Amino acid sequence: MHIRQATPADGPRVWELLEPVFRAGETFAVNPAISRADALHGWMDAPRATYVAESDGRIVGTYYLRPNQQGGGDHICNCGYIVDRASRGQGVAEAMCRHSQASAQAMGFAAMQFNLVVATNEGAVRLWQRLGFAVIGRIPDAFRHPVAGLVDALIMYKRL
């Protein structure tokens, strides 16, 4: 697998990865009806950096990296990761998370924080814990899951 910075030319393929995840509304706090333009702006333009993971020349995952807060809080970063449905269970998320930690360190970030890990997203919670993230908070009824209803969300944190 090869992880590299995304370019504007990757937009159409990145949207293929984002669209089903955002439309499903099960894991990201994003309006399920978000437009392609707004979604790509939020994923590829607004963050500090955006990456894609390639396997056999095909993009199978993408992540963004941004400061989680401004001013006195801008030394902690935040990332979001999406893996192509057909490539799940192959270590793509783990590879991207490890890569993002190295990228963040190289940019001078001191820690990484996830603000809203939907508690029903158990695979993600387990993976982040295995990669050294601690649960530092739990938000009651933080997320309206389309199937599970109101579920908690975890706040997770790792010092880099």
Place this chain on the structure above:
Amino acid sequence: MHIRQATPADGPRVWELLEPVFRAGETFAVNPAISRADALHGWMDAPRATYVAESDGRIVGTYYLRPNQQGGGDHICNCGYIVDRASRGQGVAEAMCRHSQASAQAMGFAAMQFNLVVATNEGAVRLWQRLGFAVIGRIPDAFRHPVAGLVDALIMYKRL
């Protein structure tokens, strides 16, 4: 004290309240060098609503109210409050926080969350606790305080 929705005409006075607080960089995760235009946009235009507290016809405090997340997380709101230095200790923050909870309920929000309460801001922490907010998380070294250095921040939450 009278609390009402802010209008564009309140901008100059709101900026008088925001500027010293943002420039000091001790309580808000805002770039201390933020421009007047960006600060006022973030406080008065971007949020769902912005209010001012008047005492004897003079604005002594202001707060904003916005969804804390989008999509499946947009039923929890977030607020920020600033009280004029000359009017502190007179219950302005408490009055605004109570007002914001009523405003949020009227808008249909189910809970209120503060994402980054700087731990050194002890007066605020005590006040939010007294008003029913629980500490649901603590972010290690979340904030670079200009005097105290790296300090933790609290995540606080109240069901409405």
